[in-house]
Amino acid sequence: MVPCYILLASLAIVFPGQCTGYQYDSQRKLRREVVTGHANVITSNENHADFNIPYDGTVKLGSESLYIYNYNISGGKIGPVRISVSSMNATPNYPVLFVIRQQRGVISWQVPLFLEDMFDYSTVNRTLCPTENYRSGRRSVDRKQLAYVDISTFSPNLTAFTLYAQQLENFEIGMYEERRLDVSPSEPIYYEFKFPDDPEVHSVTVKATSSDSLCMDLSIQSTNCPVFDLDRNVEFTGVYQTMTKQAAITVERARFKDKAFYVVFVVRATDYACTDIAIVEPAAIHGLGRLKTLSVIVEPSISYTKYMIAIGVTVGVFLFFYLVAAVVAFIHYLTQHRGEHEHLSGLDSTSNLENPIVNRTEGSSNYGTVVQQQGGEKQQQGGGAASSSPGYDSDSTIDEGEIDMLDDADTDKNIVRTKTFLYVADLARKDRRVLTKKYKLYHWHLITISIFYSLPVVQLVITYQEVLHVTGNEDICYYNFLCAHPLGVLSAFNNVFSNAGYVMLGLLFLGLIYRRFVSPAAHCSHRSCLRYCLPIVSLPASLADELPPHEPPTPSYKHAIASDELPGFADTSFMYIIAGLCMLKIYQSRHPDINANAYAAFAAFAVIIFLAVLGVVYSKVWFWALFFIVHVMAMLGLSTQIYYMGRWKLDTGIFQRVYLQLKNEMQTPSRPMYMDRMVLLIVGCLINLSLALYGVLTRPKDFDSYLLSIFIVNLLMYVLFYIIMKLRSGERILKLALFFICLATIVWGCALYFFLSKLSTWELTAAKSREGNRDCMILEFYDEHDVWHFLSATSMFFSFMILLTLDDDLLETPRDKIPVF
Template identity: 45%
Template sequence: MVLRSYWKCRLKSSCFPAPRWIRPGLAALFWFCVTQLVCGAGALGETKSVTQKDAEFDVTYNDTVKSYNQTIYAFNHTISRNKTEGVRVTVDVMQQHLESPILFVIRQKQAVMSFQVPLILRGLYQRKYPYKHVGRTLCQPPTRAASETQYFFVDVSTLSSQETNFQLRVSRVESFTLQTDRKFSFTASPSQPQFFKYVFPDGVDTVIVKVNSDVNFPCSVMSVQDIQCPVYDLDNNVAFIGMYQTMTKKGAITVQRKDFPSNSFYVVVVVKTEDEACGGPLRFYPLQPDELIDAGNRTKDLDVVVSPAINSEKYVIGMLFCLGIFLSFYVLTLLVACKTPASPYEYGSFGELERSLDSVARSRQESLSSVEEDDYDTLEDIDSDKNIVRTKKYLCVSDLARKDKRILSKKYQIYFWNIATIAVFYALPVIQLVITYQTVVNVTGNQDICYYNFLCAHPLGALSAFNNILSNLGYVMLGLLFLLIVFKRDVTHSRLYFFHPECGIPKHFGVYYAMGTALMMEGLLSACYHVCPNYTNFQFDTSFMYMIAGLCMLKLYQKRHPDINASAYTAYACLAAVIFFSVRGVVFGRGNTVFWIVFSVIHILATLLLSTQLYYMGRWRLDAGIMRRIVYVIYTDCIRQCSGPMYIDRMVLLVMGNIVNWSLAAYGLIERPNDFASYLLAIAICNLLLYFAFYIIMKLRSGERIKCLPVVCILFTAVVWGFALYFFFQGLSTWQKTPAESREHNRDCILLSFFDDHDIWHFLSSIAMFGSFLVLLTMDDDLDTVQRDKIYVF
């Protein structure tokens, strides 16, 4: 069997392949001998020669090479442990024989590098780009001796039968080792990549490597690799090891000493053969599969600087600063509560208090579970009909607050329990997904996956940008504080309700609890999004923003319409539809005409339907007879007698709301913004602001006043929102563009060397949301002692 396998191998490697009828054995041995004689006779005219030359640095060697002539250039140089010098090999070929290129093999200690010239680099769709000028830097294996002489050899060979001229030059790179905080400029191209060495100085555990260029293109890749051979410095292999990212003008990678056992690393810069990865124009397709494309001039001037990152002290200061800001709100709230205590004497005399004790005790014994909203309607139809009450020209809160308080309290508590359930089931898979994202980034080293502000991204443990996560703490802490404030008000109101049961806006706190929970979840999900921000998980950051906007509008409407406000199931179903469209828009909305037409039509129809429901106070039913009723209303009110609207104020609000929403729908259909989630959020915020402004105007127009505390909250919140939006629109990164284009917007930290503009947006927006919630909570405190039949509905 061994002899049989051996002859099979020999037959395959002979000059003339054996016929199929030749079997291993003596016949095969005879055939092999004959073919070797023939092959040897044919090769007598071409004697293979190998020439070795002692070569020197910084000397240009002009030589020729042919298939039977191989040249070896021998170099030696002295390296020391305390000083590292790079060695660069530059090659030019005079002719371009693509069928038989020249092969250069560089043999050195612990490493072998080989490349052909012309160098063929492949781009998108396997397009081929030939390069006749090639420059490569040799890796520098570490040495333990104080000084050591190392040898390396450059072997030049080809299979071409024609002589090919080439130039070879080997030179030293004096500035091969980068110095801390010292900028170094260099030039690179696809066939002439560059890399440099950096050694961590004593006392520095983290550094930021910054690479900059004055021009966007050609597209480049910067990489950080461990000190080892070979160095992956070509477009087709630079992503094999280490950390890497594409770049146009800016690139930055934070490097930690713990990730590099040798306390040093290589900074590798490669110019790509094509610009598609950086958002550049897509070139033409090759006409033939093997068509060669002229690469043109793809030389790029760059500079690199390595700077120490912040130390552990800055981390501690940043965390203490973040905690201190939001704990101060707890202290301020406690001081305000202590200075303005709620006293039962404000609500009635001792006689009233005693008379109400029995009723309070009886009410506590009654179980809410025995009362259902659908069991009965406290509106006494025997005295007045719903249609008559709810379509009066001037409505009072007493007309729309006739249901039992226990029923409505149970109805609105469902808002809190539903959003708590949604939060759990929504957050758990999100946390699992972002952990997976961060793991993939850490394992692969591909920093194009996440859209950080790399110039101000401070890692901690496995997290790449801890500061962007920490700054979301305000949402959680202020959301919890708002829940505590609402709970205190709820308890106080439960004790004092029986003194003035028919006074003031009906106090139902379920929606307030839901708002505080939504604010806390916004902080958690925003932190999850900033673990690895990109376009596939941006909806994590916006989902509870939609809920906050929706709950605020529902709470504004509930204040004057407690009996006819939407149930929790209907409200969350509508918000689920909004989130569904948000996800569809992010995935399919870019440039999709059909999607934008469908969404715009649904947006306009939903606006009209909601306007009708609001105008007629929920008495307009959506059923089979709706078209007949629409025609009848148009005929009687517009054609027959052309009467004006009965509810002027509501009509003004709804007309303005339709103008705003139709304009937003038209803008979306015409412009088709890439950031669909933000566009959808803008629709929600515009409607909320419009309704809030209408509420304030109508409140003042109705002769009501706003107390000092809500006025202060309104002014404070407006100022904070203004500053927050300023920092939000700084745009330090954007997933609407390629990762390389996004990095052009990166900027340094501006607060405590730890937080950037977007972190300040997190601080200010959480405070502004908290202030907005306080405005909703306290805005109608002036009506607490006013009879409900004297409080207007609008």
């Protein structure tokens, strides 16, 4: 007897197309399949179905149901179909299988639907992708369309199901059209948006908001089929964001050839993707408790015209500072030129120019510069100010250890620096050329560090932007997505361009320094004027370059790709350097010979940045204990160094010296020799100890901001002390410096207000961070953080101007009359 399967195979060859897989008997609707050598007969119930009518049925092993929906193309547009199915008694071992066949595609799923390998949903709703959008092309399709819904199961028992299908009439979402919808993990929804013909609408922003915190994916996909609308595949294409309460994606017209895209909403089975916390929710079983209600609206982004206006206004505002500076400089030049001419004329008639003494220190022999005119040739005596002439060759070979040719008693640092009352002249004994070389190292080191520091950040920006555009994962970057305007490869160009103030005002500050200390018209820097007036120290012409001309480009790169992996590296590290250099600048004003050299200063900054990296990556108990010890030791070491004017040494005998000093003080208590310094250091140590204890006890998550606050508090404390000591010493604060102090205080206060408006934060997940996103507040282009950039750049400029003008009242005061504090 010929085996049955051989007979069936023969029939398939003789009658191809009639016996290749299945055929229907016109009477009994039988389907015959060749399975492992024998034929199974499966009963198929064929039904012609209508839309908007629910159908109940049962299936089991050996029987299946087939529903056929037919519909016509209306107006040249094929409306999408949405299928809803459910089965309450289907089991994970014997699920009900649903297969939907269309002209150009097929889609299938099972009930119960498993998500995250632990949650099963007994109800599934899916939207069928319009047939014309399959990748086979945009060629015409049949005007009469059929959709086959095939339902089957391997369960030996009857399993009930419900089927419901409808044609979507509001599938397309228009501009400014707000939609409210309910989405669950097993019931994803998507709409189609088409760009209008208006050329001004080059991009749009899709905004979604919700009152609950269920985790959802907002995805933008091209209008190709199939649509990835399940949480296990929504990340495979397009651009997407995780969302709790709000999300926004800016979509550019140029990215889509057909000028249209799908907006897809997929609720996650758990909230882990949005919160990084895995919580098993029993209520999610069988689809209960994960229904998310939200609203969506599509709004146009600003036009190119408004884009350019916002950029132009920004540049114009900062150019206004240049205009004001130019006008003030011109008026000052005219006034100063007239005053200088009258001053020199008076000196020529009353002074003996044969032997003008420009500086002489009381109590020390031959210190200062004596310029003699003999035979038309100048002779300079004394090394301290001999090189203060602008024409002196500062590159001649000289060692930092060289000192003035003075008596041994006046030369010995241990004797000079232990005087009860010190003047700047006592601490300005090194040759001008030495100091110039020493302080030039600062700006060369700063330029070098800026370059090598910025290059890796640029590389990371390019890499992350490429990753963002390739993967479509906008959770990589932390923006204010409600006010993110892309340009080229930058996803938030406005956040980058708002850093322009640091650059423009920094260049202006450099120009003011050049005019003040290099230009022949500058006050007290003219060659003839140098004979009669003397700047405080050699600092301003050299160390002024030490001050960073602007906040380096790191912050702008940070906003080009603000990531939760690089918060400190990309934003606050240079702030440490700026604050530290400002403190060194203030200290050097009264201690020119004992200020830290560039190598030691930047080595200390390197250690600080290393600690910052550790604090971000390893914010554990052991780290906070280590940081507390380092903080306290650094505080005590610097306090001792400052109190003893650099005559304190760290060696093996330090503990013995400290012990003997404490023992002597306890036996014979005496008033501190340097009371002002002692008061400053005690207050500073108490404040720093409080900050250290606060860090250990609370362990703030944002370690970068905590470390930056330590620098800012110490800087403000030192500036306040310096101003108080100036007034206490009988010195004055001129109106210009007072004007900058008032401006800096006001602008810093406004800047901090906007800084504290948390539009996004890397401390949270991307979805949680977006809960703080807000719309643009200025020119439809800049948000609160951009305003912080503008104000902080301006306030930083005013702060640098304070340091530049604070001691202007001493420009003509000899150094032996300027007290040290």
